[in-house]
Amino acid sequence: MAIFGGIEAGGTKFVCGIGTGPDDLVTTRIPTTSPEATVAEAVAWIAEKSGRLSAVGIGSFGPVDLRSGYITSTPKAAWRNYDLAGAVGKGLGVPVRFDTDVNAAVLGEARWGAARGVSNCLYLTVGTGIGGGAIVGGQIVHGLTHPEMGHIRIPHDSIADPYGGGCPYHGDCLEGLASGPAIEARWGVPGGYLPRDHPAWVLEARYLALGIANLICTLSPERILIGGGVMRQSQLYEMVRSEVERILSRYVEKLPPIVTPGLGEFSGVLGALALAKQHA
Amino acid sequence: MAIFGGIEAGGTKFVCGIGTGPDDLVTTRIPTTSPEATVAEAVAWIAEKSGRLSAVGIGSFGPVDLRSGYITSTPKAAWRNYDLAGAVGKGLGVPVRFDTDVNAAVLGEARWGAARGVSNCLYLTVGTGIGGGAIVGGQIVHGLTHPEMGHIRIPHDSIADPYGGGCPYHGDCLEGLASGPAIEARWGVPGGYLPRDHPAWVLEARYLALGIANLICTLSPERILIGGGVMRQSQLYEMVRSEVERILSRYVEKLPPIVTPGLGEFSGVLGALALAKQHA
Numbered sequence: 001m002a003i004f005g006g007i008e009a010g011g012t013k014f015v016c017g018i019g020t021g022p023d024d025l026v027t028t029r030i031p032t033t034s035p036e037a038t039v040a041e042a043v044a045w046i047a048e049k050s051g052r053l054s055a056v057g058i059g060s061f062g063p064v065d066l067r068s069g070y071i072t073s074t075p076k077a078a079w080r081n082y083d084l085a086g087a088v089g090k091g092l093g094v095p096v097r098f099d100t101d102v103n104a105a106v107l108g109e110a111r112w113g114a115a116r117g118v119s120n121c122l123y124l125t126v127g128t129g130i131g132g133g134a135i136v137g138g139q140i141v142h143g144l145t146h147p148e149m150g151h152i153r154i155p156h157d158s159i160a161d162p163y164g165g166g167c168p169y170h171g172d173c174l175e176g177l178a179s180g181p182a183i184e185a186r187w188g189v190p191g192g193y194l195p196r197d198h199p200a201w202v203l204e205a206r207y208l209a210l211g212i213a214n215l216i217c218t219l220s221p222e223r224i225l226i227g228g229g230v231m232r233q234s235q236l237y238e239m240v241r242s243e244v245e246r247i248l249s250r251y252v253e254k255l256p257p258i259v260t261p262g263l264g265e266f267s268g269v270l271g272a273l274a275l276a277k278q279h280a
Numbered sequence: 281m282a283i284f285g286g287i288e289a290g291g292t293k294f295v296c297g298i299g300t301g302p303d304d305l306v307t308t309r310i311p312t313t314s315p316e317a318t319v320a321e322a323v324a325w326i327a328e329k330s331g332r333l334s335a336v337g338i339g340s341f342g343p344v345d346l347r348s349g350y351i352t353s354t355p356k357a358a359w360r361n362y363d364l365a366g367a368v369g370k371g372l373g374v375p376v377r378f379d380t381d382v383n384a385a386v387l388g389e390a391r392w393g394a395a396r397g398v399s400n401c402l403y404l405t406v407g408t409g410i411g412g413g414a415i416v417g418g419q420i421v422h423g424l425t426h427p428e429m430g431h432i433r434i435p436h437d438s439i440a441d442p443y444g445g446g447c448p449y450h451g452d453c454l455e456g457l458a459s460g461p462a463i464e465a466r467w468g469v470p471g472g473y474l475p476r477d478h479p480a481w482v483l484e485a486r487y488l489a490l491g492i493a494n495l496i497c498t499l500s501p502e503r504i505l506i507g508g509g510v511m512r513q514s515q516l517y518e519m520v521r522s523e524v525e526r527i528l529s530r531y532v533e534k535l536p537p538i539v540t541p542g543l544g545e546f547s548g549v550l551g552a553l554a555l556a557k558q559h560a
Contacts, residue, residue: 120423143400143500152494169531214432220423251449
């Protein structure tokens with residue numbers, strides 16, 4: 001039977017997996033150090049565990065160039081203009097499918113997780129940054145480049161919330177206002193130290209809902225999955241749902257369910273595996 | 281040879297066409313009155329002109345229910361909950377393909393107009409309202425319902441622009457701030473009476489660019505087409521391009537061309553014809 005490899009290439013760790021799906025998935029974590037050392041370790045682990053490998057998928061932190069498989073203008077200097085897909089493919093001697101981390105995650109969730117059974121869905125992660133991947137008509141959304149949903153602009157009432165936003169490129173875009181670091185910068189402590197009924201979460205739900213309302217108006221997804229560290233504040237789900245309804249109500253009559261991802265921390269690596277299987 | 285019918289069903293007129301594409305297209309315009317009278321006239325014209333018809337496509341004003349082919353909650357009371365696809369299909373005795381007006385327009389432009397040759401494109405119309413249709417991976421974007429891109433929220437500086445927005449549902453959404461009626465409400469005269477260097481156009485370009493930046497971050501289109509009455513102010517194209525670049529610059533490295541539609545006033549009816557051809 002064909003065995004596939006998947007790599008979720010993150011800025012702090014690489015999650016590597018082999019198998020054919022969630023039932024036989026075996027994974028390991030490798031800290032992200034230099035490109036050469038990290039890739040060598042990932043390749044060695046996959047090669048050793050898998051025996052015969054059919055293909056490997058990579059869901060990478062970015063920004064990336066999907067056509068070439070390079071990581072491009074990342075602030076992590078050693079990884080800038082690095083041919084990640086090429087290095088992994090050369091190391092393993094198998095075909096590589098390469099995409100963004102969030103595109104891999106939405107594919108994993110569509111294949112095996114909380115977005116099974118729908119052809120149009122959206123995956124958002126809200127953590128150190130905010131990223132999104134979408135599936136439309138059963139296919140991952142790609143275009144001129146890849147989506148950068150975290151950087152959409154939303155209304156920001158600077159009187160109610162004087163924090164200027166933390167995005168180095170756009171200031172108060174969605175990520176600038178609602179990522180984990182934005183919460184910490186605004187309130188002086190990481191979100192995890194704030195009580196569940198702190199006003200921080202009302203504001204957070206408001207910003208996330210404004211962003212999600214825009215994504216609903218643009219993509220009309222059948223289901224929306226939100227993961228990432230900030231969403232460990234599980235009270236946010238219901239707050240975001242009711243705020244999205246308030247923002248769009250009476251106009252968009254059917255609203256998609258907003259739910260947690262089904263694969264937990266394995267959305268990305270399973271999505272990378274699903275990418276590899278698409279090759280075969 | 282198979283002949284197809286297309287109807288661009290608008291709130292003020294129905295544009296009906298028969299043919300196989302732009303080269304042999306024959307069209308007529310029918311004022312939108314009651315559903316029964318308008319559809320009867322459209323059906324009679326198409327039946328008389330076409331002889332044997334293979335299928336008919338409809339691009340309709342909305343909101344619509346794509347699954348049933350009904351116009352739903354329109355303010356035009358006589359058209360509310362009207363089975364437009366059913367009435368046309370019954371009248372002509374041929375299969376019907378039904379979609380929104382802007383989805384038909386983007387399909388027409390992708391097939392024969394300014395979006396030929398790309399698999400991912402976006403069509404926006406800026407007039408009485410603002411609407412958008414997108415093609416992703418060669419397919420029209422559909423999901424839970426249809427996109428309502430005109431209703432995305434964008435930053436609105438109420439001190440620089442105290443106009444509260446004209447959308448009856450959302451106030452200062454993109455359509456509320458940047459449609460033709462919003463321009464007229466803000467400045468006291470229709471946009472057509474304002475000089476090309478009036479500050480109205482700086483503000484208009486700013487709002488359109490904020491909306492388009494969000495759509496680029498979400499869909500990553502390879503090309504963007506903007507039509508509609510407001511865009512007769514052709515100076516807006518260059519203003520919108522440079523404003524989009526300013527808003528996204530340094531982050532999204534490749535920006536899509538922003539151009540005029542290639543089929544002029546026939547994007548919609550040709551798109552409806554293309555819908556009919558998809559059936560065949």
